[in-house]
């Protein structure tokens with residue numbers, strides 16, 4: 184296949200006149216380059232110099248060392264679904280459930296593949312067997328990355344989404360009306376995780392929604408997206424425990440955003456509500472694998488340990504001080520012999536569907552203009568043996584240091600030094 188692909192390309196180029204007929208050796212060499220490329224381990228490690236801590240295209244949360252080694256440990260045979268003491272089969276979630284329940288202050292929890300799967304399962308399982316769909320405010324119809332929309336995920340299992348209110352304002356009476364008419368079998372509250380609203384806006388909070396949910400005996404699902412466990416780490420993000428305490432029957436979120444773990448979807452909430460989700464056939468289709476579970480468990484252990492959460496890479500990156508960033512920037516420009524003006528203050532973000540509108544103060548190296556056009560420099564930085572992803576803004580290339588691990592500075596320096604006009 185590889186030979187045919189390369190030959191086809193060569194024929195086309197020769198036919199179009201963009202190339203002379205190559206020698207057999209040259210074609211063989213091209214095939215080898217292509218083969219080497221597809222056989223190299225993927226996804227390949229890169230340096231994130233974008234200043235976006237949770238960059239979905241760059242793999243969201245970098246995992247803690249303990250999570251990485253747990254993944255390796257679970258990769259072979261492991262006690263995934265068996266109790267070592269009794270030798271009896273048990274759920275793969277038995278070991279992790281206690282820890283996650285404790286951290287979320289939830290009666291019960293369930294883990295699936297990702298945040299989208301958690302929404303899909305909750306909306307499908309909690310409306311199944313009754314007429315009506317999920318009521319969702321028009322102001323919370325969030326579109327996340329790659330043009331996927333929360334409302335579509337909620338409806339993907341066949342549950343209709345009933346739009347309530349307007350874009351800027353939704354009232355309790357809007358929810359009341361669709362519950363009264365029997366159009367809604369559940370209510371979905373979605374955290375505006377990647378945008379903010381200002382001006383003439385308003386909507387009922389979770390505790391107000393809970394009153395309506397109880398009055399009409401419908402479930403209240405809260406899609407939190409970001410999955411923050413502690414207020415002290417990310418001040419403006421609601422935590423899973425808070426949203427449950429306000430009255431949500433079930434909270435859904437991602438494992439690889441503010442939780443700092445692997446791609447996973449968490450569901451936390453009331454016992455009978457989680458039980459409905461667990462028993463739904465879809466739960467089996469969306470279940471999580473052993474390697475992910477191992478990484479998630481180690482991440483939760485870090486959250487539960489004294490000071491352990493500070494050891495999670497995303498928290499460490501989000502909390503780096505300007506002073507440290509400046510020292511690293513000075514060292515780099517000294518080694519590169521770039522001018523002092525190359526060090527600039529820039530805004531960094533946490534990203535990944537969290538803390539919308541908020542920035543962190545950051546430091547970047549602005550690649551000297553003399554080294555070439557921004558797009559060409561950015562491409563060159565991406566094409567090294569360790570690709571560097573920088574930010575191109577206003578015709579310049581910015582290498583944000585917050586998201587570069589300090590131990591990668593020598594590699595970064597080598598990659599930057601390789602950029603020539």
Ligand SMILES: *Cc1c(COP(=O)(O)O)cnc(C)c1O
Pocket residue numbers: 297298299300325327333373374375376377406407408409436437438447448535536537
């Ligand atoms: C990120 C996000 C999702 C989707 O989660 P994935 O883990 O990416 O599938 C859903 N809802 C909200 C509000 C989000 O921010």
